[in-house]
Amino acid sequence: MINNLPSPKTTKKAKQVGRGYGSGKGGHTTGRGTKGQKARSGYKKPIPGFEGGQNPLSRRLPKLRGLGGAGKNVNVNFFKSRLRKVEIKLSDIAQRVKDGEIVDFDKLKELGFTKKFSHKRGNVKILFDKDIDKKISFKGVKVSKKVKEVVEKAGGKVE
Secondary structure (H helix, E strand, O other), rough: OOHHOOOOOOOOOOOOOOHHHHOOOOOOOOOOOOOOOHHHOOOOOOOOOOOHHHHHHHOOOOOOOOOHEEEEEOHHEEEEEEEHEOOOOOHHHHHHHHHHHHHOHHHHHHHHOOOOOOOOHHHEEEEEOOOOOOOOOOOOOOOOOHHHHHHHOOOOEHH
């Protein structure tokens, strides 16, 4: 009895497109807009990096030595420009440290001049802006020639 009844329709039949204006969704462009790659039949999403036939960025950039994996498709200058350089004024350090203190990379991090992970040791340099009278020693930090003169004149050391 009940097993002979047809099952209720749970899905709606998809609208058939491209079968004339009378079909409800059809006629000229059938919901695809006008012209262009996406309007054509057989359209598939292009692979990442495809720029519509234009020579892609990965092929326009020079392939340089060093850095990179298979094929060396890395522009070294791009990565060098991304490394953040930190220039610290001598007077700012003098304000925050005590007389006779040793300043190294970890101390600069502690004082808040550099971030915990984003700055590498080689990208930090102390620059001159004012004379100081405190006896400060720098260890393992790049300093300018003028800073070295001023620090040694005040009684500190640069190692």
